[in-house]
Amino acid sequence: MAKKSKIAANERRKQVVARYAERRADLKDTIRTAATPEERDAAVRALSRLPRDASPVRVRNRDQVDGRPRGYVGKVGLSRINLRTMAHRGELPGITKSSW
Numbered sequence: 001m002a003k004k005s006k007i008a009a010n011e012r013r014k015q016v017v018a019r020y021a022e023r024r025a026d027l028k029d030t031i032r033t034a035a036t037p038e039e040r041d042a043a044v045r046a047l048s049r050l051p052r053d054a055s056p057v058r059v060r061n062r063d064q065v066d067g068r069p070r071g072y073v074g075k076v077g078l079s080r081i082n083l084r085t086m087a088h089r090g091e092l093p094g095i096t097k098s099s100w
Contacts, residue, residue: 001066001067001068002062002063002066002067002068002069006067006069007062007067010059010060010062012053013053013058013059013060014059016051016053016054017053017054017055017056017058017059019054020050020051020054021056023050023054024047024050024054024055027043027046027047027050028047030043031043031044031047061074063077063078063079063082064077064078065078065079065082066079066082068081068082076092076095083095084097
């Protein structure tokens with residue numbers, strides 16, 4: 001089980017990313033397609049003034065059950081440990097634990 005504070009901080013980051021997503025996309029598009037170097041420099045400065053947590057790279061993939069940050073399997077949103085236990089119990093539709 002991950003610390004509650006780490007899980008809460010990650011949820012806060014998700015909200016900040018969603019809040020600034022449109023503004024970041026506009027600035028990045030301006031940087032890509034700016035006609036003059038001055039426009040590009042102004043867009044880069046504006047982008048750097050946004051909060052650091054507004055970048056989607058700072059959001060961590062975490063297990064949906066207990067918040068574990070490592071061993072994340074994106075297909076099901078679980079860590080490797082919870083994936084294995086839930087697959088054994090048959091709680092994941094379409095996923096079976098192989099044995100031979």
